[in-house]
Amino acid sequence: MIELAGIHRTFEVGGQPVRALRDVNLRIAAGEYLSIMGASGSGKSTLLNLLGCLDRPSAGSYRFGGQETAAMSELELSNLRRHRIGFVFQFFHLVPRLTAAGNVELPMVFAGVPPAERRERAAQALARVGLTPRAEHRPSQLSGGEQQRVAIARAVVMRPSLLLADEPTGNLDSASGREIVDLIEGMNAEGLTLVVVTHDPLLGARARRQVRLADGVVVADEAAGVRGAASGVARGRA
């Protein structure tokens, strides 16, 4: 589903070029569960932003679902994010003035989904993350774990094929973190491709495939245990 070939990403910081990613090659098959790990500054967030089409590579090819993203217009990229990619952030990024349901509806609002259908789909998504009783609460009335579950409902409400999670448990206590991980792993089990970016080795180790970055270079890409072989088969199918 995703093919990165010879990806470079260079920033200008204070006049100095910073090479955040260097010659990254990565193929991710549909339904995979992948973790990207590395110390801070290793380029993992840059990679996540590239995967999410929030950022474009300085050089190299990124094909999403067989289509070259470099050739896409800003509008097409927005469309791709809207329909194919869901984001979950460390700091949730809920809109504080909207209710939980309102936040979940947000992607559909910008996609022009009619209100009745929006409400129904938001209710389904909230039910999926177990927050139906909290639908009319504002973010400030929710616990961190609940806020992250709202964010997950928002990320999957457009039925994307890829879920990108950036330190999804980084701001939660371990119990809430466990719930969140169970939730997104459950979604992966139903076929959603899951990419988790983290510097937490325990979280990273749960993934069937683990990619390690250091100084913008992929230093390891290994399948974990027996399930890794299964993932190899999946890759073969892609």
Added chain:
Amino acid sequence: MRFADLFRFAAGGLRGHRLRTSLSVLGVGIGVASVILLTGLGEGAREYVTGEFASLGSNLLIVIPGKTETRGLAPLISVAPHDLTLRDVDALRERVPGISRIAPVAFGTATVKVGERGRQVLVVGTTREMLEIRHLKMATGRFLPRDVRDAPLCVIGARVQRELFPGVNPLGQIVRVGEWRFRVIGVIAPRGVSVGMDLDEVVEIPVETALRLFNRSSLFRVLIEVRSHGALPEVERAVIDVLRERHAGQEDVTVLTQDAVLSTFNQILGVLTAALAGIAAISLGVAGLGIMNVMLVSVSERTHEIGLLRAVGATARQVVGVFLVEAVLLSTLGGCVGVLTGLGAGQVLERIYPDFPVHAPVWAILAAIVVSGSVGLLFGMLPARQAARLDPVQALVGRRT
């Protein structure tokens, strides 16, 4: 994205910051209110003057001794080689067929006394036709009798009556004007200022008596009422011809038509209204800058939200739309508040000064709303663009503040 959703989302953004929203609404409101109020004042002044002239009757010619080159306002001082006399008035009445009424006016100030009580007033010498031409109403008694030009009779204004005859019926009483004695035969109903002359503060006496009283040989002016509006130019020409013939071939009078005077006033007051509107527009511009400031703050405060919108698939154009609609909503809201405030203040003014109508013209109200909306559009453009240009990656980094 549906417009209703865009609208609701933007309105939600405003609701999130009630104080800031209401302050910028207030800023625009003040600007719009001042547009409404100031144009209302200008327009009120115009209506007031127009109304005053209409009360003179619209088929009026005013003959003034002396010739000036400018048409329009009456010359204050004019040197006339020939007097404008009562015989000229009689000749005009006989020889110009279009005239329906003609009233000579002599004019001066004098001290009017009743016993020891006295005051300075305007003394107007005229004839009965003045009553009809200026549509005067009597409070009590009657006006100067028909065809009387010289008699010790007077008609007094309402305030003169109040001050010289407090609590006394003035009819039949004697007043002294200078050294002369006049019997009061009527009181003019109160009416207020009419084209520069306070009719409540005059004493009207027969015209010939007035000329002798002030030792004048020339009339101050002659008012002519023409049978129909269409006959005005024709009568104006005939009047000038007759007077030229009588004044040894010299055209030494000025004839003003009501229309000419009125259109001059209209012009002056129109310019005044425009100038007032211009001043008010400046405050609207300042309010626009206020909106821009508020929107810029809002953009920098909501970087996370903007980043998030981009992440969930909002296009740059949709982000521009959100912030533009917010700005236009702000300013239009301000426009409506301003219109209501301006109209309300106009009502209050009118309650305080009933003589002086404050009528904001409809065009000014519509323009104020449209302009305030466009102010939002114009000054919202920059912040909206800035929001759309935000790098979504940067916008999402870090902790929510």
